[in-house]
Amino acid sequence: MARPAGHAPVLVGALVPLSRPGWTEAGRHLLAGLASAVRDVNDAGGVGEGDGAGVLELVVRDTAADPQRAAAAVGELAGLGVAAVVGEYHSVVARAAAARADALGLPFLCSSAVLDALTEQPTDQVARLAPPQSRGWRLYADFLLGAGHRRVAVAAEPSVYWAAGTGILRDHLAAHGGTVTEFDARALDPGALCDALAADGATVLLLLTGHPDPAVPIVQAVRRDRRLAGVLLGAPAGQPEFPSWATLLGEDGAAIPFLRYLPARLGPLGARVEADLREQLGAPPSFVALEGYDAVTVLAEVLRSHGVDRARIAASWPDVDVEGTRGRIRFARTPGVSVWQWDGTPVQIADRDPAEPDRFRVLRTG
Template sequence: MDSDVRVGVLAPLSLPGWAAAGRQLVAGAEVAAREVGIELVVRDTRADPVAAVAAVDELVGLGVAALAGEYHSVVARAVAGRAAEVGVPYLCSSAVIDELVAEATDWVARIAPVQSRGWRVFAEYLVSIGHERVAVVAQASVYWAAGVRILREHLREVVEVSVDSVCDELAESGATALLLLVGTPEPAVPIVEAVRADGRLADVLIGAPAGQPEWAGLTGIPFLRYLPEELSPLGARVRAELGEDASFVAFEGYDAITVLAELFRTNGSWSTVAVEGSRGPITFERDQGIWQWRWPAIQVVELEAGQFRILHTG
């Protein structure tokens, strides 16, 4: 690979973004970049679509060959739209909202699974352990609203409770589980603390499909991550490079740069990419207006004594 090839990496590296996720994404991308001889130009999106679009314009002005990354769905949508407008390839590593683009484009691809697939797996897990009447506490966001719609499609009943009075409304609802569709650490951590301290809610399961427990260190709360049950030899080598505490987001960052390196090497298109990623073979198909990897592995896990415990796979 020509060491002069540069890729712009977009990630939330400061508040209000989920900076821990952003750092993991960049760490994985850096490991792959060293292996394939690509220079990375990293920019902080701060979970701000306007800042992200400005970063895209800056990176294009610097002559990057492609863009990769982003964790927050609303930001990734803005990046995808701008990348398509200016005609630069963008590989979304970690944002899952189904409708990543308003109009079909060949400039955009994604290696994260779509939200409707991952959250369906999460709903299946809830049903499998007897939770069909579920409460959600959701902040205003296109991403969280999409999550509520998906859950309603797969659960018998979904009740919405407000951030300001979660415990009282949850107790009145009769729901056996509460799902956190909110940011972290605020207000996710205070909500968890309040529910766990309320004797009326001792038997209520708390879940967080978007993965807040991983970033906030919350134990006993199921969430989604996108790793196979057993890593391949390549995956194990990447794990060794990243360290045992590496998140699945770091593997997404690694795979994104690996895919782009193959795209550059073959002078090809997304449709012709076939590469061994850290989580399995990666190829792309058209889906919802972009090129999509179908599919990375999906797990429902929880943190227990600092370790991940796999609860369900899909």
Template sequence: MNTPAAPHDPTAPVLIGALAPLTPPGWVDAGHHLLTGLQAAADHVNATGGIHGRPLRLLVRDTAADPDRAAAAVDELADLGASALAGEYHSVVARTAAARAHHRALPFLCSSAVLDTLTDHPSPWIARLAPAQSHGWRTYADFLLARGHHRIAVTAQPSAYWQAGTRILHDHLTPRGATLTTLDADPHHPRAVCDALAHHRATALLILTGVPEPALPLVTALRRDPRLTGLLIGAPAGQPELPTWTDRLGPDGAQIPFLSYLPPTLDPAAEQVRTTLRRRLGREPSFVAYEGHDTITVLAHALREHGTDRTALAHAWPRLDVQGTRGRIRFTPADTGPHQWQWAPVQVVDRDPHHPDRLRVLHQG
């Protein structure tokens, strides 16, 4: 069992806890990309001198999309002497982890979770790289309106995250003359969703569900239904970004717009990161991998500049100014939540039907 490093030992590793969904029911693809980004950045830190000569070590814990498991992991990592906490993809899990990190006075830089209410109150211990859900999903709503969609439907699983997304879309779309209908149909029964869509005559359906089930069978059913020819299928949460989508759906998974948190182009240093991530993943890295890489880059900078003391790190959030793969990262204290990078780049993209491995930029946030 690992034990906390002695503070006076100049050779002891600097420990960072890393949370990611690595087994079901967590979104394993996202967890794999996130962890790959975290580890690639940690390896780069160690190859360039570590933290003043001390190696950086990630203590990886699988949350499996389970909030209770995440809370237990935060307690364990705090007891092991981690200087900070990084990662997590699922918003509800990250929210629990943030609450526990606040309680344990453990700095937590959240990589990917977007739920606006990541914390119920301002916390000096919590910061976030991913844009708040309201920022990204309003951009998605603007894209729909710009494409002429005013009869929009959603099919959603019960979850605080999906409910929040539906509310954001409704509040942004309806004042602009659009309607947003929540289908009274279980997404686990694709035929019922198709029937409801045909009845409502919506021109766009947003799939607010998990992957692979029930999203993938639903997309297949929608593509096969002749009543729904011309329907725009959307996935604002970014489900088409990860490998399972393309591998399982093939051409059916193309032309489904989703949110991506990447800039239009990468600078030369970020292109080198892309090459590293692509080699490790065996395919093009998702924005989630870049989020992971940026997380460790920011934490390493903070550790080098402000030391390993947890309180000093928490006080450093507003003073950080770090070049990440996707832009200059600075944090703004939020009135009701974590310190926030405002903002990571936001795009609406889809997969090219002729080259499904390529993304096409449809709208810039």
């Protein structure tokens, strides 16, 4: 769409992991969703006719899963005059970005990170689309309990995010007589991890690790160890959602339950966007791509209604009422969560079908 005469573009910062050690596949999906929504907003006339209104323009910065790099990018974007910042996939990185945005008075609409305490103190500057980690991981713990699992092991890497997830699982399982054993995924190679798991007797091993390494070698080792034939592998952080999981693991990557943030069925907007993103990506879009699209959709509506003033944008989060790809989006204050939170985010537990690893099965919703 041609830029309206006399209107400057409205700059929107976008934080995306596009290089290693960031999860670049998630970053590519997130950026595709962000960019697709910007095109749709601009094709529909931009964000209004008020002062400073015009077409949206993304200013993208690669966080590379580095919190310090993300914080520096937020400072740079603020200096460039962006109206707000959207995006980021990694929770620890989003936390650093949120702290910097809060300090600068820069609105930040986080698309994908789930840490409950995204900021140290409650803030009006930050809103989030993904559900709090405690909500999704408690649902996952209930799923394990419902399947009869009481002895759970985790293969975890050092991280605030993985530690928070382990704590949520341990507390919820303990209330129902369950236990969690922790194995250090960096200290133990896959073979040693299998030995430890066999000795422990846990019936579940959860992969609280990065993808592809060390998640993929761990899956391959467990699948090939006869002692562990009855052990359920799980990946609550969602690693099996992306096409590379199936490419690297094939049948070994099936029947590994994970969390994803999708409704039982997409509405008309979601179906249209899903089809457009599928064509752009050359593969089925993940829920992360839809999170990106929804973030821009929400921000565009805020800009139309409240203009580009940062203080007015931040003050508008409780007034948001926007149809997104995965449902109606409204923000509220949630106990234990320090930011404005979409309280209706759909949550699924799914896995890849062993009979057809490119197809997903929904195992539970909540």
